[in-house]
Amino acid sequence: MKIRTRFAPSPTGFMHVGNLRTALYEYLVAKHEDGTFVLRIEDTDQERYVEGATDVIYDTLRIAGLIHDEGPDIGGDYGPYVQSExxxxxxxxxxxxxxxxxxxxxxxxxxxxxxxxxxxxxxxxxxxxxxxxxxxxxxxxxxxxxxxxxxxxxxxxxxxxxxxxxxxxxxxxxxxxxxxxxxxxxxxxxxxxxxxxxxxxxxxxxxxxxxxxxxxxxxxxxxxxxxxxxxxxxxPLIMGKTVNEDGTETISKLSKRHGSTGFMDLINEGFLPEAIINYIALLGWAPSDNQEIFTLDELIKAFDIHGISKSPSVFDYDKLEWVNAEHIKRMTAEEFTAHAKPYYDKYNISEDKYILLDEILKPRITRFTQLDEKLGFLGSLADYAIELFEHKKSKSTIETSKAMLEDAIPLLENVDWDRDSITDALKKYAEEHEIKNSVIMWPVRIAAAGVAVTPGGCAEVLILLGREESLRRIRIGLNKLKEL
RNA sequence: GGCCCCAUGGUCAAGCGGUUAAGACGGCGCCCUCUCACGGCGCAAUCAGGGGUUCGAGUCCCCUUGGGGUCACCA
Structure with a gap:
């Protein structure tokens, strides 16, 4: 007999991740056996009726990829699928x-x-x-x-x-x-x-x-x-953990006091639908091997009722963050760019930089919402503190920085403007002057970016800024150092 | 409170009578390195307690303790 499962939420206007996980397991139980997944709306409570709440259900299931085979919107042989009907x-x-x-x-x-x-x-x-x-x-x-x-x-x-x-x-x-x-x-x-x-x-x-x-x-x-x-x-239920004032911890059914618990809230915070699905699949279920990162299709194949645990599990935002990062790392350059495009446009980044950005940004973000912070230095040069040029580990000081920038300017004016050429030129300079690469790399990167932390190294920062803007910023840095 | 369920590191968890008790997140340390990441290596950390059964118990049984759920003209 073909398996038939159903997801039967009541339209409250909010999809709690606990409900979504139930929907996911219902979907997996059915789809693992090539069964049918039915959506039924339970709206028998007239007092709790919320306008537009069924749309939240449809949107969530669609975005999450849990496509139902029968339901109010698509019909089926067992309708109607809304209880009030x-x-x-x-x-x-x-x-x-x-x-x-x-x-x-x-x-x-x-x-x-x-x-x-x-x-x-x-x-x-x-x-x-x-x-x-x-x-x-x-x-x-x-x-x-x-x-x-x-x-x-x-x-x-x-x-x-x-x-x-x-x-x-x-x-x-x-x-x-x-x-x-x-x-x-x-x-x-x-x-x-x-x-x-x-x-x-x-x-x-x-x-x-x-x-x-x-x-x-x-x-x-x-x-x-x-x-x-x-x-x-x-x-098993999904729990949340809070730390009390006296340092003790309280574990109770996951609710808003634990953080975002609505699917759409999580999406707005920058979590990917596939990462949320992946993570909640692992809350209360474990595969027979040690795989942790799954696509929905992989979950369908791997899902086994035997792996469902009996004890309640605590929702861990840190691990969700990690799962999200893993999904980002697995994206193709095209997928990554599609997600990052709004941020690129914000900083007027041209298309020829996309491949480089994919490479340097992908391992550095756990959510796309962090792109603003990572790309910020491209928009404008911050009024940074001169101490940024001092870096012990790189053997960079105010004095060396001044000399390095002075020499870097003519060097960068003439080098071929691509990553390898810039890197080679700077390394060759370091070699000739018998200094560590970092002695010149550090001040050039700092002067160009104006911030201590950048995605990518010196050459990448320069490429992203372009020769003209890079040199402009380096000259500003040099002047700052000379004014001392 | 009655009833039901649950119990392996801080968290997610593997284990289904014989293991040095996996793995992951997080933490810490080291390496890589022009910053930050990524990556690599390593460390610390768990069978709630007590009785049984058994040659042998994290695994089976009982009790205790702890946690959760449920007792609506809500779903």
């Missing part, structure tokens, strides 16, 4: 359960339930579970608002198997009569979820481990209807 479907199922004696009408008011909870009760007290036929008929005739509740077994226990966690057993006495159909006629998630998964032919239910203890309720529903229970794959 399936509304008429749920009530008959709920009523069928009532007829079977597996569910019942409940007329308790919200006020009564609130009081119940305030008095310390946990769950529902099953107040309406045994109303007489007559009472029910009367209440219904009076038009009293009602919900439909699931009639759970009261004793014994329920066991099911999860592919990650193994057998899970929960005593029935700990499971209450949950609401299936709300007073507004909408199904609860707990109910819609089961109906939809079954009617959509979902074979593997992949979700966060927070559902582990309520799954027996769903299983009771499946068996009440006489349906097959799907294969369960529960995922």
């Amino acid at each position: 399936r509304l008429s479907l749920y009530k008959p199922y709920a009523e069928e359960l009532v007829k079977k004696g597996c569910a019942y009408y409940c007329f308790c008011t919200k006020e009564r339930l609130e009081q119940l909870h305030e008095s310390g009760a946990v769950g529902y007290d099953r107040h309406c579970r045994n109303l007489s036929e007559q009472e029910i008929a009367d209440n219904l005739a009076k038009g009293m608002p009602y919900v439909i509740r699931q009639k759970m077994p009261v004793e014994g226990e329920s066991t099911y198997n999860d592919l990650v966690y193994g057998d899970i057993t929960v005593p029935y006495e700990d499971l209450d009569d949950q609401i299936l159909l709300k007073a507004d006629g909408f199904p609860t998630y707990n109910f819609a979820n089961v109906i939809d998964d079954h009617t959509m032919g979902i074979t593997h239910v992949v979700r966060g481990s927070e559902y582990l203890s309520s799954t027996p309720k769903y299983n009771a529903l499946y068996s009440d209807f006489g349906w097959d229970i799907p294969t369960y794959i529960h995922l």
Whole structure:
């Protein structure tokens, strides 16, 4: 049988990386076996409706590359794929359960339930579970608002198997009569979820481990209807770590206090979609070998449920940064340039410099947003401190710098303007004067760049600036030194 | 609090009865070097504690401790 998984987010306008990882695993579970990945929108909560929120879901999945085979926007044989459009479907199922004696009408008011909870009760007290036929008929005739509740077994226990966690057993006495159909006629998630998964032919239910203890309720529903229970794959949660004022650390479910947790937030900070996907794939799953950098296609091939771990994992921004850098390093020159182009344009960099920039920039950034800082010296010459010319390790001092710049000017005026020629000329000069290469390289680079740290060395900086601008800056540097 | 789940370095983790307990991030050191990176080499750092089972336990069982989840007319 072909595997069918589903991603069923509710449109909140925000895609948490935890949700995205769930979507990713659902996608991988299906695609590893050449199965079908379905998108279903769970919008049964009318009070939480957010305008444009479904677009965030579509955009995220598209950018992340998790392309669904069926969904609200592309259709499929099991539609509609939006719960609010399936509304008429749920009530008959709920009523069928009532007829079977597996569910019942409940007329308790919200006020009564609130009081119940305030008095310390946990769950529902099953107040309406045994109303007489007559009472029910009367209440219904009076038009009293009602919900439909699931009639759970009261004793014994329920066991099911999860592919990650193994057998899970929960005593029935700990499971209450949950609401299936709300007073507004909408199904609860707990109910819609089961109906939809079954009617959509979902074979593997992949979700966060927070559902582990309520799954027996769903299983009771499946068996009440006489349906097959799907294969369960529960995922460990993604956590965040904060350091408290007293130096201790707190680990809790990843949230905004830990940093950016929304997919789009991460994108805006300069993380690549493929790097985010790569990193979150590794949070809670490990391949059978030691590979760490994956493309989505490689993940599809390598993914194996056996590699999913049971314990929660902490989101590590440092490692995400490293994964991002690795993806950048693996880019072709064309790909790198495409990402860097906006920054190049900002500094009016001509196309003939792209190859050089690819070479010197690629190993020096972990995110493209750092390009501004790396390229900054090209835009204008900073009013740098004269001490920049002093560098112990390079044996460069104010005095040597002055002499070097003086000699460098005529040399650079006549050398062929390419990397090798410039480097050779400077090295030859050093050799002839029996000094270290750095004694001349250092001051020339500093004078040209005006900053201590540059991507690339002396020759690269000169090439990027061009002969004219380079010489202009070196003369400025020389004057600075002479003024002392 | 009841119930469910989890437990290998700071973090992600391999391990599925016999290993010097992998690898990666981060940290530190060295090398390369005209700066910063990249790259190379190396170092420090883990089986929560206690009982069993076994010739042998990080691996199996129990307890303790710790962590997480869940107990809505949210999903």
